[in-house]
Amino acid sequence: MATLERTPYAEAAHELLRNTLLDAARDELERRGWAQITMSDIATAAGVSRQTLYKEFGSRDEFAQAFVMREVDRFLEAVEVAVREHLNDPATALSAAFNVFLTAAAEDPLVRTLLTGDEAYSLLALVTTQGEPVVAGATKRLSAIILSGWSTVNPADARLLAECLVRLAISYAALPAGPTGMTAASVTTLLGPFIERVLTEELESVPTRDYP
Amino acid sequence: MATLERTPYAEAAHELLRNTLLDAARDELERRGWAQITMSDIATAAGVSRQTLYKEFGSRDEFAQAFVMREVDRFLEAVEVAVREHLNDPATALSAAFNVFLTAAAEDPLVRTLLTGDEAYSLLALVTTQGEPVVAGATKRLSAIILSGWSTVNPADARLLAECLVRLAISYAALPAGPTGMTAASVTTLLGPFIERVLTEELESVPTRDYP
DNA sequence: GCCTATATGTCATCGTAGTTGACAGAAGAT
DNA sequence: ATCTTCTGTCAACTACGATGACATATAGGC
Incomplete structure (x- = not known):
């Protein structure tokens, strides 16, 4: 198997952002229901602004x-x-x-x-x-x-x-x-x-x- | 064990940058010697500009x-x-x-x-x-x-x-x-x-x- | 019913991480 | 001696993410 090519930083960082947000949501969901979780909560838990969350996933x-x-x-x-x-x-x-x-x-x-x-x-x-x-x-x-x-x-x-x-x-x-x-x-x-x-x-x- | 706290995105991204660069260097080192590898090579392999490499690790x-x-x-x-x-x-x-x-x-x-x-x-x-x-x-x-x-x-x-x-x-x-x-x-x-x-x-x- | 939270979605503004192109100096090669 | 290439540093530009404000909608309290 050939040396697997390196993921360029920019792409990896973008993936990381999405995953951090998704993971944050998962954590929150283990405590409260989906209805009780605001977009603010998710963004904050991921250490990111609410705006960034909206920019990444439209709604x-x-x-x-x-x-x-x-x-x-x-x-x-x-x-x-x-x-x-x-x-x-x-x-x-x-x-x-x-x-x-x-x-x-x-x-x-x-x-x-x-x-x-x-x-x-x-x-x-x-x-x-x-x-x-x-x-x-x-x-x-x-x-x-x-x-x-x-x-x-x-x-x-x-x-x-x-x-x-x-x-x-x-x-x-x-x-x-x-x-x-x-x-x-x-x-x-x-x-x-x-x-x-x-x-x-x-x-x-x-x-x-x-x-x- | 308590739910392990989430790494905020900014910090994780910074770690990712360092690791991507370090990993890129490791890859290059498996082909050529350290002397044959330029800072440019490393930056490029990591998908990042040379300047960023210098900003992250001084020299x-x-x-x-x-x-x-x-x-x-x-x-x-x-x-x-x-x-x-x-x-x-x-x-x-x-x-x-x-x-x-x-x-x-x-x-x-x-x-x-x-x-x-x-x-x-x-x-x-x-x-x-x-x-x-x-x-x-x-x-x-x-x-x-x-x-x-x-x-x-x-x-x-x-x-x-x-x-x-x-x-x-x-x-x-x-x-x-x-x-x-x-x-x-x-x-x-x-x-x-x-x-x-x-x-x-x-x-x-x-x-x-x-x-x- | 109305009124007040609070949440969603969108905006303009700002700061900063990373990019780009250029440069002087050092070291190697020819 | 000269030409090349790499290092290290700069200023200008770009884009991502942060911040605070805003209109709208939905839920709860009275």
């Missing part, structure tokens, strides 16, 4: 979007690790990944406060009614994970599977059902056959067309 | 100082880990720590190019003839490690031991002697008795006085 809603998106990304990293540990057995990989996600979501203080608070609107809406960006982003990322693990899979099939899983995951995170082991296993039972077929098809059956 | 020499100091710190982190693994057996801890240092130094591409190059002057001088800051810094850090591991040790004794070890380490890094296992063992043999005594003394014999 409170956009900030919430970005925040949720990053949290989702965090989860997907855990999922990716789980998948990589079962590259030889796709069904187990699926089960493991889903399980990892569900247990992580169940334990994550952020998700818990998000769901227990009387604020079913606001942040929760960002992964449901207004959840298009999140679903799209997570789907893209997850299908990339799938394709990188099993390169013979048809991209369209990967995308389909990914979106289905993302939507199921959000649903189960929002409304858990029984012990997590059960639901993960159920999903595997449900989707196992599809996976089997997709892996043996070798790029011939489904036309590689993005659907709108 | 080429000061930059070299800071660079070496940070490398030393890196080594001390490895040493600290080794020490923590043998808190119950000081002699073994000493041996392990010294061994870790020597093997790390032997493998580190930076140290190797530093010593093999025809540039015995320049960077090398910073840990020998002009090495006062490095020795002082490393001694302070190492004695802190010792004190944190064995709190009954007299601070003055810790400092004495630390400085002795630092100087020995630098010497052996600059001029290795035989297989590393040997020298680490030798050091233990040499200093074991001192350590035994220091640990049983319980703060009574040596006056806690800093010597000039």
Whole structure:
């Protein structure tokens, strides 16, 4: 592997700014609900002016979007690790990944406060009614994970599977059902056959067309 | 453990700037010798102007100082880990720590190019003839490690031991002697008795006085 | 209902970190 | 001796972030 190229300072600093703000919000969220947190609080906690916060993320809603998106990304990293540990057995990989996600979501203080608070609107809406960006982003990322693990899979099939899983995951995170082991296993039972077929098809059956 | 407080953005960005520059220098050093690297090269590699580099570290020499100091710190982190693994057996801890240092130094591409190059002057001088800051810094850090591991040790004794070890380490890094296992063992043999005594003394014999 | 917080979003102004181009002096190469 | 290249320093410019003020909206107290 070649020497990985250095991130120029300016770019790294910009990333740092965003992350500092997002992290600050996460900290605050572990104490109070989203509704109780002002933009001022976040900016101050990050050691930055309110104006800078607005310049970086246009509005409170956009900030919430970005925040949720990053949290989702965090989860997907855990999922990716789980998948990589079962590259030889796709069904187990699926089960493991889903399980990892569900247990992580169940334990994550952020998700818990998000769901227990009387604020079913606001942040929760960002992964449901207004959840298009999140679903799209997570789907893209997850299908990339799938394709990188099993390169013979048809991209369209990967995308389909990914979106289905993302939507199921959000649903189960929002409304858990029984012990997590059960639901993960159920999903595997449900989707196992599809996976089997997709892996043996070798790029011939489904036309590689993005659907709108 | 309490929620660890967030580093304000401004401070983090400043650290980032320094680290980006120092890292850039490290990268360059793995290809060419210190003498072949210009301040321009470093600034450019870090994605920053030459002026900023000068504003951050006054001069080429000061930059070299800071660079070496940070490398030393890196080594001390490895040493600290080794020490923590043998808190119950000081002699073994000493041996392990010294061994870790020597093997790390032997493998580190930076140290190797530093010593093999025809540039015995320049960077090398910073840990020998002009090495006062490095020795002082490393001694302070190492004695802190010792004190944190064995709190009954007299601070003055810790400092004495630390400085002795630092100087020995630098010497052996600059001029290795035989297989590393040997020298680490030798050091233990040499200093074991001192350590035994220091640990049983319980703060009574040596006056806690800093010597000039 | 009205009135007063308080929060959001936007503005103009200011300070400062980092950029750019230029320069004198030192050191090396030809 | 001259030409080049690097160091170290300067002043001028730019852009990011800080500050304080403002209009608007939303919530709570009366």
